[in-house]
Amino acid sequence: MxxxxxxxxxxxxxxxxxxxxxxxxxxxxxxxxxxxxxxxxxxxxxxxxxxxxxxxxxxxxxxxxxxxxxGYNNPVVDAAAQEQAKLGDGMSHPGPISIEYAEMMVKLTKGMDWCVYGKNGADITTWCMRLAREYTGRKKILIVRGAYHGAQAWSTPSYGGIIDEDRTHVHFFEWNNLDSFMELINTYKGQVAGVMMTPYHHCIYADQQMPAPGWWETIGKVCKQEDLILISDDVRAGFRLDMAGSHAYFGYEPDLVCYSKAIANTYPISAGLGTSKLKETAEHVLFTGTFFSSMVPMAASIATVKELKRLxxxxxxxxxxxxxxxxxxxxxxxxxxxxxxxxxxxxxxxxxxxxxxxxxxxxxxxxxxxxxxxxxxxxxxxxxxxxxxxxxxxxxxxxxxxxxxxxxxxxxx
Amino acid sequence: MxxxxxxxxxxxxxxxxxxxxxxxxxxxxxxxxxxxxxxxxxxxxxxxxxxxxxxxxxxxxxxxxxxxxxGYNNPVVDAAAQEQAKLGDGMSHPGPISIEYAEMMVKLTKGMDWCVYGKNGADITTWCMRLAREYTGRKKILIVRGAYHGAQAWSTPSYGGIIDEDRTHVHFFEWNNLDSFMELINTYKGQVAGVMMTPYHHCIYADQQMPAPGWWETIGKVCKQEDLILISDDVRAGFRLDMAGSHAYFGYEPDLVCYSKAIANTYPISAGLGTSKLKETAEHVLFTGTFFSSMVPMAASIATVKELKRLxxxxxxxxxxxxxxxxxxxxxxxxxxxxxxxxxxxxxxxxxxxxxxxxxxxxxxxxxxxxxxxxxxxxxxxxxxxxxxxxxxxxxxxxxxxxxxxxxxxxxx
The missing domain is CATH 3.90.1150.10 (Aspartate Aminotransferase, domain 1)
Structure with a gap:
């Protein structure tokens, strides 16, 4: 060869x-x-x-x-995107398609009541962290060591351009290690706003780890007991385990779900979904960007969901x-x-x-x-x-x- | 009527x-x-x-x-985007078009030696802030009160979801007020990494303010004296004052320039440009996102620049x-x-x-x-x-x- x-x-x-x-x-x-x-x-x-x-x-x-x-250049998705492009993409208001999009995502995603739209996965994960802080009035966010939630200063796996203050209130526990999780919960009693986790542990340079039996059940129980916001970062796994969300696949109940990547078959869009208790707070944590309401990626995402279901x-x-x-x-x-x-x-x-x-x-x-x-x-x-x-x-x-x-x-x- | x-x-x-x-x-x-x-x-x-x-x-x-x-649905820009879309958009590597794009932007922008590409304006402004910190080893960033650099926690004009630590090292001075600028410079001697400013002051709910005579000259001189990174946030004004950058229009010499909005006639892309002294550091402050290397917006931006020049x-x-x-x-x-x-x-x-x-x-x-x-x-x-x-x-x-x-x-x- x-x-x-x-x-x-x-x-x-x-x-x-x-x-x-x-x-x-x-x-x-x-x-x-x-x-x-x-x-x-x-x-x-x-x-x-x-x-x-x-x-x-x-x-x-x-x-x-x-x-x-x-597939690259999928004809069905590209046709839907083109159809929308003829009408418009980035304009001075969102399109009606933003509503159809949110309705579709809410209907699709288990347990979620509302939807916002952005560009990057990190737009959503970072905003969800802030939303948890605003809702609870507490500062601390717990994440899994080695998990990837985007390259913003609070979560980047790299070392450049970070100052201590970016992570003063971000604390790390180990995947599938309940002791390390409970240690943070107990150490920071009453100070923790939320827990952000991927549905399973997709670290790099190492074997991926599925949730151990009872892992998600316990995480969910503790979050409820302590009144913490549970954020499911489904940016990487989303639409590859369950169209209703990877939390539906593993059986946990997050307050917020973060999507990007697969949801529009390469068109640039991310989405955040949440439960009704967080809806009013979501109005008060400004989430905006010039291209957030672009209509073409929404059309592509709607077509992607339809095709994924059909197939x-x-x-x-x-x-x-x-x-x-x-x-x-x-x-x-x-x-x-x-x-x-x-x-x-x-x-x-x-x-x-x-x-x-x-x-x-x-x-x-x-x-x-x-x-x-x-x-x-x-x-x-x-x-x-x-x-x-x-x-x-x-x-x-x-x-x-x-x-x-x-x-x-x-x-x- | x-x-x-x-x-x-x-x-x-x-x-x-x-x-x-x-x-x-x-x-x-x-x-x-x-x-x-x-x-x-x-x-x-x-x-x-x-x-x-x-x-x-x-x-x-x-x-x-x-x-x-x-114009919405500009036929020249849309045709260039469509031509690229037939080949590919978001793939497992950037396209050669990423290089043609960077070459064009570097050639176009006065005094800049390299270019990176993102999605949102705030992707670039936030990364430039981190770059200034990494390069100088200092923490403090000076910005103008009422300026908009995106809705990230360190710069959002809103109040929701912010904690004190987001802004411990962000300090505010007044536009066209040299005393307020020098007060920060003197108070935080040796601690300031960079200064981020828009080319002129486009606040909301108030008259816009052009630079007073000598304003940019003095800002530039002080930044050089104190070895601060001067970041020009040209996201809003870019391509509407001078195709070489609004710093060319007003005659100042930034170390970093942030672009988004107008550069691709509604296609979602942002770009950051910098001088050679920051190039190596730029490699060490991870800047990444799934859609950053999308090729269609780059094709649209290249066509937009050509059309803006032609017209x-x-x-x-x-x-x-x-x-x-x-x-x-x-x-x-x-x-x-x-x-x-x-x-x-x-x-x-x-x-x-x-x-x-x-x-x-x-x-x-x-x-x-x-x-x-x-x-x-x-x-x-x-x-x-x-x-x-x-x-x-x-x-x-x-x-x-x-x-x-x-x-x-x-x-x-």
């Missing part, structure tokens, strides 16, 4: 570095994958595939880091994800490797059982990328409704070669 | 209030205009006009609160704005009112000279709105390249009627 070259990507990257700090900003920076074995830019997408500037074609198990659920999308993404995950474990085993797949089938994270430093995983992922299959070495992957059994078959064939390359260099288990 | 009814707007608003806190979030809320005399929603836009759900047509002097500079857009917007502003002063005078227009002609703010509580202005604006002309009662307005002399003529005819209504109720000066 011919392997890919990335000459044009590197040429673009050299140009990029002259005018963009690091050449690519944020989580899509090449240093986060395996520099030298990955494309650095995407030129075109279609369904579950994309093409880089060198003309190489890839099966994309990253789905744009989540937002693509129905039974969550089940399909789970099914195709299971085929990929089971296949990787099996192909890994046939090459002498124990492979750990963690997290939901459609948001999976892969690890070689014997390693903790990702040398094997990086080699594996790089060898797959130069053969047209995008597995991320350090971040969870995503499946979509556009991924086919043929994609899985091709991906496993490439994985087989990649496992052999790892065996050649590092030996099997 | 038949006046407009807003029955459908109110019906939609009633529905909206059931599922959206306040019915409309943020700065587009009807309470910010004159409830009862304005449409609450926009259904369709074309050029400088829009239509509400009742089918009423309006000349829009708000331009979507700034982003519309070439000599800034001069046109100034010219049409001058016709409107001069006309309003003149029509006001003929009705016995002294009218104060403040700020640039294409970002004007109107006030009745004799009043400070906006009762006259609200009546005036409401009477204009029910006759098809959107003047905002409390916020500055915007002009665009799509506004015509016919729009001005019609607007002044309506203004004449509105002034007479004010005279009937409150008497002339």
């Amino acid at each position: 011919e392997t890919y070259k990335f000459d044009k990507s590197y040429e673009w990257f050299e140009r990029a570095c002259k005018v963009i700090p690091g050449g690519v900003i944020g989580h899509k920076h090449p240093a986060f994958t395996v520099p030298g074995s990955y494309p650095y830019f995407a030129s075109r997408g279609e369904g579950s595939h994309y093409w880089d500037p060198d003309g190489n074609e890839f099966i994309d198990w990253m789905c744009g880091f989540g937002p693509m659920v129905l 039974d999308g969550v089940n399909y993404m789970m099914k195709i994800g299971k085929a990929l995950c089971d296949g990787l474990v099996s192909v890994g085993k046939s090459n002498g490797f124990e492979i750990i797949m963690s997290g939901p089938y459609d948001i999976p994270f892969m690890r070689f059982a014997r390693e903790k430093n990702f040398m094997l995983k990086q080699l594996f992922s790089g060898e797959a990328a130069i053969r047209g299959v995008i597995f991320h070495p350090h971040h969870n992957w995503f499946t979509s409704c556009a991924h086919t059994e043929e994609d899985v078959k091709k991906s496993l064939e490439v994985a087989d070669i990649a496992f052999k390359k790892v065996k050649d260099k590092y030996g099997s288990d | 038949e006046t407009y009814k807003f029955d459908k707007s109110y019906e939609w608003f009633e529905r909206a209030c059931k599922v959206i806190p306040g019915g409309v979030i943020g700065h587009k809320h009807p309470a910010f205009t004159v409830p009862g005399s304005y449409p609450y929603f926009a259904s369709r836009g074309e050029g400088s006009h829009y239509w509400d759900p009742d089918g009423n047509e309006f000349i829009d002097w708000m331009c979507g609160f700034g982003p519309m500079v070439l 000599d857009g800034v001069n046109y917007m100034m010219k049409i704005g001058k016709a409107l502003c001069d006309g309003l002063v003149s029509v006001g005078k003929s009705n016995g009112f002294e009218i104060i227009m403040s700020g640039p002609y294409d970002i004007p703010f109107m006030r009745f000279a004799r009043e400070k509580n906006f009762m006259l202005k609200q009546l005036f604006s409401g009477e204009a709105a029910i006759r098809g002309v959107i003047f905002h009662p409390h916020h500055n307005w915007f002009t665009s390249c799509a506004h015509t002399e016919e729009d001005v003529k019609k607007s002044l005819e309506v203004a004449d009627i509105a002034f007479k209504k004010v005279k009937d109720k409150y008497g002339s000066d």
